[in-house]
Amino acid sequence: MRLGITKLRTQILLFALSLVLATTMVIQSISWWSANQFNQQQIRQNTIKAENILRQYIRSSENNLVNSARVLTADFGFKQAVTSGDKDTIASVLMNHGARINADLMLLTDLSGRLISSSHSTIYDEALLSYVVKDLLEKPGTAHIVMLDNRVYELILLPIMAPRTIAYTLVGFELNQTTLNELKQLTGLDITLLKHSVPVYSTLENIPNDAEFIKTINSAHTKWFWMERPTFINSDFMPATTSINPVSILLSADLRPIYQQYDDMSARIILIVLLVMLGSIIVSTIIAHTLTTPLAKLVGIANQFAKGNYDAWQEPGQASSEIRDLAAALRTMGTEVKQREQVVTWQAKHDALTGLFNIHTIRSTLAATMQKYGQCVVVATYIQNFRQINDRLGPEVADACLTVLAQRLNQFATAGEKTNARLEGIEFLSVIQLLPGQSPRQVVEELLDNLDKPFQIGNISLSAHFYAGVCCYPADGYDSKTMLRRVRIAADHARLNRTTIHVYTPGEDENHLEELSLIEALQALLRQPTNIELFLNFQPKVELKNGKMDTVETLIRWHRPGLGRVAPDKFIGLAEQSGLIVELTHWVIQETLKQLRRWRDNGLALNAAINVSAEDLAHPDFCHFLEKQIAVYDIPANSVTIEITERDIMYDEALGIEVLKTLKNAGYMIAVDDYGIGQSSLSKLKILPVDELKLDMSFIRNLDSSLTDQKIVRSTIFLAHSLGLKVVAEGVENAATYSLLQEMGCDSVQGYLISKPRDAEDLVAWLGENNATYSFSADSITH
Structure with missing residues (x-):
């Protein structure tokens, strides 16, 4: 099942929406970061501005207080009143002077800080007042924020000189809620007066009036979706104050208006994004439809092509030039595939x-x-x-x-x-x-x-x-x-x-099936490391000149358990037809050389003739295999005679002659088997690298009674000797033929008159029965 997300229409829509969302997020992030940076900078600037305003306010008040106090302390009548200790006069002067400069507090103390007179009837804590005077004396003429009688004043202390210091005058303005509200208007920030972290006055609303104030205001947060944003940014401002009942100022920037502005901007951006997304959905749907409709038609056409229906063509309709090019390419492809398929179909048949x-x-x-x-x-x-x-x-x-x-x-x-x-x-x-x-x-x-x-x-x-x-x-x-x-x-x-x-x-069909069965069985035997069905027989060759026997012809035999003997001509012919003849010859060569090695190890130095076929000569590995086996069993090359028929030599004459020359140069003896019944030619005979001719038994079988055969054999022996070749007659079955061949000068004979083909053990026994020196005559042979 294909997922919907793999469709081009869906991908275009998702791409458009993803692009809009990504753009929105980038813009929103940049806007938030920029706004945050700007707001932070503005808040820092506003805080610095507020601190400067407070300093200016305190400095301005300080100047007013200093000027007023100096006027008072320089007044001669006031000095006399202080010197005389006239409390009524002092009180009157303090009240009048305070009213004239709008001072909220006018005090006169002695040098120890004890109250002498006041513009108010308030009773002050003498110990507290004494500490205040002591602190103010450290910086006379400098305004301090002081808390007296649960009220906050900006106080200044100046000495009364006559000419020594005889008393101190304290002049101050009260800092109350009204003052803070005015300062808030000037600074734009909320202001809180604190005594020991407890608010005395504050422009903030709904705040705890206890020691939890600082913790509360620092932890105040505003909810925004799943996020919490701090409500205030706070800054401490420390004016000059007293060590007892110190007063501090906290400046608070309320962030909620800024958040509101940002939230309004975000809402507008989100609204714009939604509108853009809606527009992008509409536009991308139109674009996707424009793209996918003709593509869907092309897909349908391609599916028809896949089914072999190359005539199912239809124009894709209005489409972009690229899709029209694709359609043209698809149509061309369909035509060419159809043509190629026709060619392939034709070639397949x-x-x-x-x-x-x-x-x-x-x-x-x-x-x-x-x-x-x-x-x-x-x-x-x-x-x-x-x-x-x-x-x-x-x-x-x-x-x-x-x-x-x-x-x-x-x-x-x-x-x-x-x-x-x-x-x-x-x-x-x-x-x-x-x-x-x-x-x-x-x-x-x-x-x-x-x-x-x-x-x-x-x-x-x-x-x-x-x-x-x-x-x-x-x-x-x-x-x-x-x-x-x-x-x-x-x-x-x-x-x-x-x-x-x-x-x-x-019946030929059954014979063919039998032949196939023989081929399969022979193939299986040749592939086995050892087998008991294939074996070798050896037929002796006797030299007519001296009766010596030192060479045997190797003959392969096959006996199938339960089925009996298989005629050599039959299974050898089948091996040639089926391509097994090379493997069969290799087996014969290996087994022959192995037997020659056994005989030699037992003191019997016999030579062997091995029949090969045209397929053997044509095989590129034949000479190499023969050389390798000769080396393995340590048999001299001249102890092996390679027998091949005229027909097999002529199968591929050039190659056959070349291979025979290679073998002869390596020391092997070469014999032409069945000579006289093939494509015999004197011109061919003189160029063949052979050592002996082996007359076919068809000329030997009736030699004693056929004058024609005698003429052919005699002339062939003469011709062979003239060319330096030896002659072997096969198929000698009676003493008369033996004697005739001896008289004609034939070199060697073999046949049932001498011995039938025997296995290796029987051959050794037969040799011992006939003559220990392996010499024979037609009359002395024991069959």
């Missing part, structure tokens, strides 16, 4: 080189095709000499041949319908409908006649020949798997037996 159906397509459609055609013939065709074309003329010419072959298959004229496919490499398949009266073999012969025509590739004219395997539907099968298997079995039969056409016959 067809062979890239020939354009015919490939094996996957024919497997999936063969059954339906055969049912559609009704009676039909299925033909698997192989090119006989394609390897030679590819090796001699190169892959380009070979590919051109395959292309021409495909064209001929498609152009083959038949009365019914046909379907052609390339299965693998040089294997082609044709399904041809049979009409009433048509013979399957006749149709196949016409097809091969059409294919057998020379190939004209550029300036090169090539002849190609074909093998064909044939199955008929529905006689030979109904389903694709069965028909493909059987037609390939028939084609393999034609190729292996070198017949142009082979029609599948019942």
Whole structure:
């Protein structure tokens, strides 16, 4: 499930709102910080201003008091009254002078601070007054804030000189609530007079009149949402005062008006933000709609493209140039993907080189095709000499041949319908409908006649020949798997037996399955470290000149428990067809060298001949493997003869000759096996790096009774000796043949007359029975 936040419309809206909120928060933060800094500065300035005003007020009052007091103390009549002690005159003068200067308090004390006279009838604490006078004397002429009789005065003390100091006069103005209110008007701050931290007078309202005042005013806070803000900023102002009943002044700046201004500004900003957010929602919704509507259409088109519906195109409508460009790109992409998909689909069903159906397509459609055609013939065709074309003329010419072959298959004229496919490499398949009266073999012969025509590739004219395997539907099968298997079995039969056409016959399928079973079993045996089914037999070779036996031919045998012996020609042929021949040869080489080592360790120095195939010579690791095993078992290279047939040498003549030269240079003996039945040629024989010819048993089996065979064998022996080669005759089965070969000058013989193939232990026993020196004659051999 997709979250709504992943939608572009939602993202645009969230972006707009986030931008507005972020901007608002930045503006609000800057505004708050700036306002706070400004207010703090204003409060500091106002506090300093208030302190200055208070100082000026006190100084101004002080000047008035000093001037008035000096006038009084300089009055001669007043001095006489003080000297005479006339209390009535003193009181009258104090009252009149105080009234004239608007003084609230006029006192006269003696030098010890005892009250002599007062402008008021108030009785003052003499001890307190004495302390006050004492403190004022420290700074005479300086105004002090003093508390007397629970009232606060700004007092000044001046001595009365006649000419010595005879008394002190104290003149003062009262500081009361009215005075504080006037000062508040001047300073703009609240003022509190404190005695021992207890308020005496204050312009603040609703405050405790006790010792908790300072704590209360410092902890006063104003609620703002979840925050608490201080109500006041307080500043202490310490005027000149007395040590007893000291009076201090507290200046308080009320922050609530400032908060109110800021709150009003915040409310206006929030209102503006809400309006901007509403506008941004509307605008972003319009923009999102403009963007997402055509994008949604494009998404729908892309989804249709994903389903393979490349024709589901519709214009996105009015949209920005970028979206129109995107739409054009999407349309182009759809067209190109459609074209590529068509190409990929075609390539998935067809062979890239020939354009015919490939094996996957024919497997999936063969059954339906055969049912559609009704009676039909299925033909698997192989090119006989394609390897030679590819090796001699190169892959380009070979590919051109395959292309021409495909064209001929498609152009083959038949009365019914046909379907052609390339299965693998040089294997082609044709399904041809049979009409009433048509013979399957006749149709196949016409097809091969059409294919057998020379190939004209550029300036090169090539002849190609074909093998064909044939199955008929529905006689030979109904389903694709069965028909493909059987037609390939028939084609393999034609190729292996070198017949142009082979029609599948019942039972070949079972033989093929048996062969597959043998191949699987052989493969499993070769992959095992040890096995008891594969083993070696050795057939002795005897030198006719002296009857000496020092060489054996290695022959592989296979005995399956419960199933019996498997014919060597059969499983070796299957190994060649299935690609197991190299592994099989490696096993034979390793086991042969291992046995030679055992014999030599027991004092029996025998040589061995090992048969190899064309696939072995073509394998890049063959020579290296042989050298490695020779080194492992410490066997001289000249103790091993490599036997290979003429046919295998000619399989890849250039490579075969090169490998044989490498082996001969390494010290191995080279023998041409089955000589006389392959592509025998004197020109080839003189360039082959061989040491001996091994006459095929077809010339030896009837040698004693066939003059023709005798002529062939005699001339071959003469020719071989002329070229410096030795001759070995295989298949010697009677004494007459033995004697004839001896008389013809043949070098060595082997066959059942000498000995049948034996296992290693039996061979040693046989050697001991015949002659301890391993010398033999036709009459002395014990079979």
